[in-house]
Amino acid sequence: MQSYAEIENLEFVYLEDSYVLEVLIRSDKIIFEMDLVLCEEHDLYSPPPENEQYCYKLGRITFPNVVEIFESTQTESMNVGTEGAIDLGNIDQFEFEGSKFRLQGDWGSLTLISDPPNLEFH
Numbered sequence: 001m002q003s004y005a006e007i008e009n010l011e012f013v014y015l016e017d018s019y020v021l022e023v024l025i026r027s028d029k030i031i032f033e034m035d036l037v038l039c040e041e042h043d044l045y046s047p048p049p050e051n052e053q054y055c056y057k058l059g060r061i062t063f064p065n066v067v068e069i070f071e072s073t074q075t076e077s078m079n080v081g082t083e084g085a086i087d088l089g090n091i092d093q094f095e096f097e098g099s100k101f102r103l104q105g106d107w108g109s110l111t112l113i114s115d116p117p118n119l120e121f122h
Helices: none
Strands: 019-025 028-036 053-065 067-073 091-097 098-106 106-111 118-121
Touching: none
Parallel strands: none
Antiparallel strands: 019 028, 028 053, 053 118, 067 106, 091 098, 098 106
16 A cells, blocks of 8 residues: 555645544545645645644545445544634545555545545635
8 A cells, every 4th residue: 555645746745634624425526625734845835823833724635536435434523623613633544556545534434446636725
């Protein structure tokens, strides 16, 4: 299995400290709405404010053209941040082999077959 960091548009994000805000499962795609940590090498990176450890940007990771979902569990566990934002935890594990992707975190777990994920910022 390979790490998400080997996917072209995800190589300069740090998912282990990014926050999952919502997971949307549709018939043909899966969307992770996120508050993403950007690495210094990312084009949109800017130095974080004094009260933050990282540079965060709102965005989404979309798995398009989902062919099959092998496993999907979602937990009811969520945290509410100091500003009222919902936090479902992080993506602690994200690995893939070919078109099969496996993700896991406090929000649940997911194993699917799809085209490579897209990263978009709001």
